[in-house]
Amino acid sequence: MDFYNLIEGVGEGREACPYTTHATPTYDEGRPRVLALLLLGGTWAPFLQEVLKGFAAQDYPKDRMDVWIHAKAGQQEREITNFVEEHGDDYSTLELVNDLVFEPQMVKDRCDAVRCAFLVMMEPQVVLEDPTTISSLIASDVSVVGPLLKRRMTGEGGEVNFVLSDDSGEQWDKIIRRRIFKGTLRVQEIRSFQVVRKDVMLDFLLGEKVDHYINTITQPGLYLDRLGYEEGKLHPDLWGLTHNWILWQRRYLHPDLLKIIGKKMVPETVGPHLYYLPFFSERFCQDIIEEVEHFGQWQDKDKDDREEEAHRYTSTNINLSQINYFTQYNLLINTVKKELLDTLYSYRSLGYGNLVFVLKYESTTHYNTFKYHLDGATYTFNIALNNNFTGGGLQYRMGNVNFGEEREIWVNHNRTGWALVQPDRPMHLHHGMPLKSGQRYALISIVDTSDAGCMGGPKWT
Known part of the structure; x- marks a missing residue:
């Protein structure tokens, strides 16, 4: 031969x-x-x-x-x-x-x-x-x-x-x-x-x-690896992240995301250290919505007495761990998101999803607005999964009123697959605005990193 x-x-x-x-x-x-x-x-x-x-x-x-x-x-x-x-x-x-x-x-x-x-x-x-x-x-x-x-x-x-x-x-x-x-x-x-x-x-x-x-x-x-799917799921290919990464990212990541990571495109700057950028494809957003709705066991703070986890939220949610998707998403946190943080903030560190969940609310529900809050971790990705609603969005209270620098910024946040990326610092107080009509889905990941000094903002605050 x-x-x-x-x-x-x-x-x-x-x-x-x-x-x-x-x-x-x-x-x-x-x-x-x-x-x-x-x-x-x-x-x-x-x-x-x-x-x-x-x-x-x-x-x-x-x-x-x-x-x-x-x-x-x-x-x-x-x-x-x-x-x-x-x-x-x-x-x-x-x-x-x-x-x-x-x-x-x-x-x-x-x-x-x-x-x-x-x-x-x-x-x-x-x-x-x-x-x-x-x-x-x-x-x-x-x-x-x-x-x-x-x-x-x-x-x-x-x-x-x-x-x-x-x-x-x-x-x-x-x-x-x-x-x-x-x-x-x-x-x-x-x-x-x-x-x-x-x-x-x-x-x-x-x-x-x-x-x-x-x-x-x-x-x-x-x-392809034939193991790259999860049996019994509505969209088994969502679980192909580990086994068939090349096709997974082609189908599910927004094509401009890797350009931003590679510094061939720039994200939108909404406010100080606050960025708005394309992350997931519309196909991912559609598939993950259908997957959690197929699962159907939404956690509701007022109604859910199964476990304490339901009471960690202020809206109706499904944690990705409930659909056995936390491990896959944590891989994204420590690859794509880590590289993106390096591009945006020159900061690289391994992360762990403190809370990773799909949020759902409607204009007619009890959870249609939220109080100003901090997420209490190193950074947060808030990703819009749909756009068939009016109203909503996020409002930020930036700066410190005691020093005369406080200002409010409103982000419509109705672009499917787009992410608001923020470090969880005192200057990034935010809350959800009420819907006027329709139903809104968002994928929220609140992430701690291995750099303990960065968790929840500087210690002195």
Whole structure:
């Protein structure tokens, strides 16, 4: 294998290597016909919407592709149905089958029926980042070939979709991961996404020995972790923060947030050390509202006698720990929020969510206004989750009346996904303004840091 890959790496091509068998099949006129088998399986597929979007974005002529989707009845029907409705007319054929066991001969018969020259087999943990992936793999014209898929897009570690033989050594692993050679390199096994030439298709499906290759020409795709979700939740992908961070941040963080952290954009300055900036996407806000409403066990200070925790609030709330989301959110506190604090205040420290909860109130409820208060921690993020209300917002009493510097600042705070960021200092007294109509949701995180001298403001105050 090393000799074959060396020949490929120096650009001589497969024909120069005596240790390879290569036959060029005969195609119909035009681009080879492709049968694509999407094996979405019987369990939850994390970030399936992005998986299907990456497949649909491929530049291979869709009128030369026949798509067969295998899924479990009732599993993620919304994502699959949306894909079928949006792209059903694009492909030569697109068929959804539920709970069918695919036998090798059945796949071969299907390939014969549509006169395919290549079989594409794709599992649901594959996100194709490069739209030329399928075109490049078919152009490789080898027995079984796949793209480079990586769980972590930077660094040396992380799961990948290829297996090398025991005697290949670590050097070839690095060469492939880093794409030092741009070509078609032989490996022991390629997983999760394979383009199979028809002349070896039945042997491949039967588990016979067939040469496997990896194509390093196209940009790597993402190799998702199947554990990146939480069973029994309305929106399981919210829990994919730890396992599938790249797609999580693409879907759920506002695209301008990382620009602000990287100092390529500036946040709005509302008052001294008080900032207003985009944080979450509208998709996150919608999903977290639906998740807490699905849970439904709101804590109410006047009505809730289950535990003392309910009496720590002055409104109707659900703590993120109640929906088993505190650990995930605390990771955000110690990554994204910590980096943002460094940008805003030149302050970095590990934090712990003293209170992290979703607040809900309406214009007609008892909790429709709040007294001036301090949050009693190091800093607070107050994130608006919706905007279908009037009135509301936050009012700050800045400065100190004894020194003639006191002034009030009102922030409408009705931009979905936007955060008010404040240090919890005596000069940041604030309270919620009453709603005039509608219902307001907000995600509040009141965070202590490991710097004890910063908790709740300077000691002398």
